[in-house]
Amino acid sequence: MVVRLLISVLLWCVGVLPAAAMEHIRSYHSDIRIADSGELTVAETITVNAEGNDIRRGIFRDFPLTMEDDEGRTVRVGFDVLSVTRDGEPEDWRTESVTGGIRIYTGSADVLLPRGEHTYVITYRTDRQIRYFDDHDELYWNVTGNGWMFRIDQASARVTLPDGARVTETVAYTGPLGAADTDANMRSSGNMAVFSTNRPLQPNEGLTIVVGIPKGAIAAPSAEQQRSWWFRDNMNLIIGFGGLALVALYYARNWTRVGRDPAEGVMVPRWDPPDGISPALVNYIDNKGFSGQGWTALSAAALDLAVKGHVTLEDLKSSITIRRTDKPIGKQLPVGQATLLREIGGPGKELVIDKAHGEEVQTVGENFRRAMEKEHRGKYYRSNSGYVIGGVVLSVVALGALFLFGDVQPDMIVVLLVPVFFAAFFGGFAVKLGKSLRRGRSLFSKIMTIVTLGFVGLVALSMISGVLVLIASELTGTEDWPVLVSVGGIVLANVIFFFLMGAPTPLGRKLMDGIEGLRTYLTLAEKDRMNMAGSPKMSPQHFEKLLPYAVALGVEKPWSSAFETWLATATAGAAAASYAPGWYSGDNIGGFGDRIGGFSSSMASTIASTIPAPKASSSSSGFSTGGGFSGGGGGGGGGGGW
Numbered sequence: 252m253v254v255r256l257l258i259s260v261l262l263w264c265v266g267v268l269p270a271a272a273m274e275h276i277r278s279y280h281s282d283i284r285i286a287d288s289g290e291l292t293v294a295e296t297i298t299v300n301a302e303g304n305d306i307r308r309g310i311f312r313d314f315p316l317t318m319e320d321d322e323g324r325t326v327r328v329g330f331d332v333l334s335v336t337r338d339g340e341p342e343d344w345r346t347e348s349v350t351g352g353i354r355i356y357t358g359s360a361d362v363l364l365p366r367g368e369h370t371y372v373i374t375y376r377t378d379r380q381i382r383y384f385d386d387h388d389e390l391y392w393n394v395t396g397n398g399w400m401f402r403i404d405q406a407s408a409r410v411t412l413p414d415g416a417r418v419t420e421t422v423a424y425t426g427p428l429g430a431a432d433t434d435a436n437m438r439s440s441g442n443m444a445v446f447s448t449n450r451p452l453q454p455n456e457g458l459t460i461v462v463g464i465p466k467g468a469i470a471a472p473s474a475e476q477q478r479s480w481w482f483r484d485n486m487n488l489i490i491g492f493g494g495l496a497l498v499a500l501y502y503a504r505n506w507t508r509v510g511r512d513p514a515e516g517v518m519v520p521r522w523d524p525p526d527g528i529s530p531a532l533v534n535y536i537d538n539k540g541f542s543g544q545g546w547t548a549l550s551a552a553a554l555d556l557a558v559k560g561h562v563t564l565e566d567l568k569s570s571i572t573i574r575r576t577d578k579p580i581g582k583q584l585p586v587g588q589a590t591l592l593r594e595i596g597g598p599g600k601e602l603v604i605d606k607a608h609g610e611e612v613q614t615v616g617e618n619f620r621r622a623m624e625k626e627h628r629g630k631y632y633r634s635n636s637g638y639v640i641g642g643v644v645l646s647v648v649a650l651g652a653l654f655l656f657g658d659v660q661p662d663m664i665v666v667l668l669v670p671v672f673f674a675a676f677f678g679g680f681a682v683k684l685g686k687s688l689r690r691g692r693s694l695f696s697k698i699m700t701i702v703t704l705g706f707v708g709l710v711a712l713s714m715i716s717g718v719l720v721l722i723a724s725e726l727t728g729t730e731d732w733p734v735l736v737s738v739g740g741i742v743l744a745n746v747i748f749f750f751l752m753g754a755p756t757p758l759g760r761k762l763m764d765g766i767e768g769l770r771t772y773l774t775l776a777e778k779d780r781m782n783m784a785g786s787p788k789m790s791p792q793h794f795e796k797l798l799p800y801a802v803a804l805g806v807e808k809p810w811s812s813a814f815e816t817w818l819a820t821a822t823a824g825a826a827a828a829s830y831a832p833g834w835y836s837g838d839n840i841g842g843f844g845d846r847i848g849g850f851s852s853s854m855a856s857t858i859a860s861t862i863p864a865p866k867a868s869s870s871s872s873g874f875s876t877g878g879g880f881s882g883g884g885g886g887g888g889g890g891g892g893w
Contacts, residue, residue, distance in 0.1 A: 274302050274892065275401045277368065279458075281394045281408040289381040289469045291390075292333075294374045299892075301364050305400065306892030309342070309358025312373055313398060313888035316352045316658075321382040327483050327658065329378040336372045352888060379480060381469050387419065388464040394446070397428045397457035398889020404451050406458040412442040413468060420463035421446070427456050435460075455889075487657045491737025494649025498741050501645055502748040505638045510752040516764040520772040522786050522797070525765025529585035530555050530799035535623060537766050537804060539632045539753060545620040546858045548803065552587045552619070555799035557834040561592060566837030570605035571858070590622040591615070609863045616858070631759030635752045642748060646741050659734055670739030675746055766804070773801050773810045789817040795832065 282294045299310060320326050335344040335357050343359045357371055358364060382389050394408045412418060423435035423446050435458060437446045446460050472480070482489065524533055530551035535541060541548060553573055556562045561580070565572040577598035584592070594615040595602045604612050653659065755763060772786075787793050794814040801810035 273300070273402075274304055274306050275300055276399065276403040277405070279395050279403050279406045283390070283392065283408060283410045285381070285390065285410070285412050285464075285469065287413045287470055288378075289472070290376060290378045291380050292374070292376050294372055296370060296372050298368060298370045299401070300368055301892070302366055303363070304892075306364060308360060308362060308364055308893055309337075309356065310371060310890055310892050311357065312355045312890040313349060313396065314352050314355070314375070314377075315888050318380065320379075321384055324484075326379060326480065328380060329376075329483075331376045333374040333376055334372075335374075337369055339370075342371070356893060358893075381464070383471060386466070388466060388469050390462045390464065391459075392461075393457060393459045393888075395452065395457040396888035396890070397455055399452075399457070400454055400889070400891040402451055402453055403448075403456075405448060406452055407445070407447040408458065408460055409446075410444045410460070410462045412462075412464060414442065416442050416465060416468035418442065418444045418462055419465055420461075422461040424459045424461075425450075425452065425456065430456075457889075485733075487653065487659070487731070487737075488733035490649075490653045490657045491733045494646075494653060495737045495740040495744070498642060498646050498649055498744050502638075502642050502744055502752070505635075505641075506748060506752060509633070509635050509638060510748070510754050512754050513757055513760040516761065518764055518767045518771065520775065520783060521765060521768040522772050522783075522793075524769060524800055525762050528762065529587060530803040531587040531623060532585065532627065533766055533769075533800055534803035535627060536631045536759060536762050539755070540634075541620055541623075545616060545623070547805070548587065548623070549591065549616060549619050550858065551799045551803035552585075552591055554802055556584075556588050556592065558795045558799065558832075560834060561588075562595065563834045563836075566835070570603055572601050572603050574601040575599060586626045587619055587623045590619050594618060604858050606860075612858060613863070630756065631762060632753060632755050635754065639745075639749055639752050642745060642752075646745055649741060650738065653734065653737065657734070667735070667738050670735050671742050674739040674742035677743065769797075769800060770804050770806060773797060773804065773806045789814065791832070 277298045277300060278296070279298075280296045282296070284292045286292070295312070297310065297312075299306060301307075314330060315328075316330055317325050317327055330353060332344065332346065332355060335342045335355070337357065342357050343362075345356050347354050347356070355373060355375075357373070380390065380392065382391055390410060392408075392410075395403060395406050410418075418439040418441070421437045421439050421444050423433055423437050424431055425434040425448055426432040434450045435446055435448050437444065437460075439445070439462075444460075444462050446458065448458055452458065524530075528536070531548040534548040534551055553562065553564065557564050557573075560578045561576060563574045563576060565574065573595060575592065575595045575598050580592075583589070602608075602612070602615060772783075775783075791814075794810070794817075798807065798810065801807040
């Protein structure tokens with residue numbers, strides 16, 4: 252009998268102890284005092300049972316920093332922690348920003364909490380929580396919040412109005428967010444209202460109360476206070492768009508000073524390079540620097556050396572060989588060609604362009620570009636990079652101010668990658684398209700094309716970003732669009748003016764006009780070219796002389812096609828039709844024009860391919876039918892242990 256009784260007691264203990272050891276909130280009481288100004292001072296007394304599971308060092312309390320006012324607008328509230336105690340003694344605490352609000356941590360990371368019951372008192376002050384209607388004012392207050400991870404055995408609240416005021420009406424809601432259950436007791440007397448739940452609140456359930464206040468008991472916000480609140484609500488818009496305007500004005504002002512291109516001269520088709528400059532330099536000036544890492548310029552230089560007889564070119568299926576001849580250098584060569592010959596070596600030496608010699612080719616290319624840059628940098632084009640760096644620094648300051656003094660939610664950091672990406676994409680696309688339209692278009696038309704396309708992209712990225720924000724469950728979208736647009740706009744301005752800020756020098760502008768005339772001649776139809784007064788007749792020598800320039804300008808195909816057409820005419824004669832230069836050999840099938848044209852167009856890409864790769868809300872009164880629910884109004888949040 253005794254043994255059976257002991258077994259029963261043991262089984263009862265086994266079943267009861269885990270339940271007793273479960274972490275939960277035994278009681279949650281909120282004492283809310285409303286001042287004449289409408290400011291709230293709240294003391295939350297939270298008694299928890301800590302067992303070292305979720306509650307190891309203390310608890311945390313999340314508090315929203317927004318609410319919806321009587322007109323349904325999302326407004327930002329003030330919040331200041333006044334004190335935190337545990338078991339009647341001051342407790343360490345700290346805060347950090349969370350999505351939509353602030354998190355208060357109690358305790359210290361270096362101190363473990365003793366197991367058992369502990370009573371925390373968190374006292375804070377908050378404003379802008381009173382809602383003003385035509386016939387009454389009210390406090391619509393989420394006492395506990397609906398985000399607690401623990402069961403709350405008993406929740407209660409006491410609201411004290413200013414002296415002389417009288418509570419006119421009370422309502423209480425319980426349950427999960429959006430529920431309209433009223434499992435709570437309430438009573439009021441004079442300027443005080445008391446609420447208490449009559450059942451435990453499960454995790455993610457809460458207590459929300461509504462207290463009616465006579466008009467005039469709480470001072471309506473003054474005009475000065477409303478202005479202060481407006482700045483608080485629109486801080487993201489003010490800082491974000493202010494920074495965007497500042498960056499845009501900075502770039503616009505400096506572009507008008509140093510970035511505007513000199514006026515274009517009269518373009519006249521010509522059959523020789525301006526001032527006798529080399530094909531590589533034509534490419535360098537035309538692109539305002541090297542394009543495609545300078546491989547096109549190097550290809551044009553190699554072709555020019557071949558035409559002059561200093562090298563031969565062998566076009567194989569998987570490689571290109573540039574072989575030095577024994578022809579002496581009669582006069583000083585352009586710096587790029589001289590460097591290329593020096594890299595190849597003496598007569599009989601060769602440069603093989605294939606993957607096996609990729610590192611050697613890369614070194615040759617670097618030395619070629621370095622020599623060209625050293626001699627020509629700043630003569631024909633000024634990048635004005637100092638102004639771009641200044642714009643980047645100003646942009647960083649503007650974005651830093653937005654993140655430091657604005658209200659950018661933590662979740663927005665990831666979402667902001669979207670407008671940044673699309674701003675860079677649309678900005679680069681707009682500049683590229685604007686460059687492609689620059690020939691035959693006025694400077695103003697060119698700039699307007701780039702700016703228009705860029706800001707069309709900004710609108711598109713803003714819409715896409717807005718959709719993503721709406722998808723994010725904790726972001727409202729309407730509050731965060733100024734951040735999205737301003738960040739995207741600042742990035743877009745930097746991308747566009749990175750390309751626009753540079754400008755040709757007067758000498759560069761003059762040479763560009765001449766280069767444009769040469770390009771026009773190389774792409775003219777045969778009949779138009781023949782009608783030009785004084786233009787040379789087509790011949791193998793004339794074709795070869797201008798072929799490196801056609802490669803430098805990317806028009807080798809129409810120039811080769813024109814030569815092929817000439818070869819097919821009866822006037823060319825059999826000797827010209829069978830002409831094959833000694834400086835070039837290749838496996839391509841077809842006439843010389845086809846072979847050399849195809850080789851020229853692919854030479855730069857062949858060289859480049861050999862290089863090794865680099866390593867919930869409510870806008871109605873809380874008293875109205877269907878207007879109130881658990882989780883509505885101000886306050887709220889939730890909490891847990893850490």
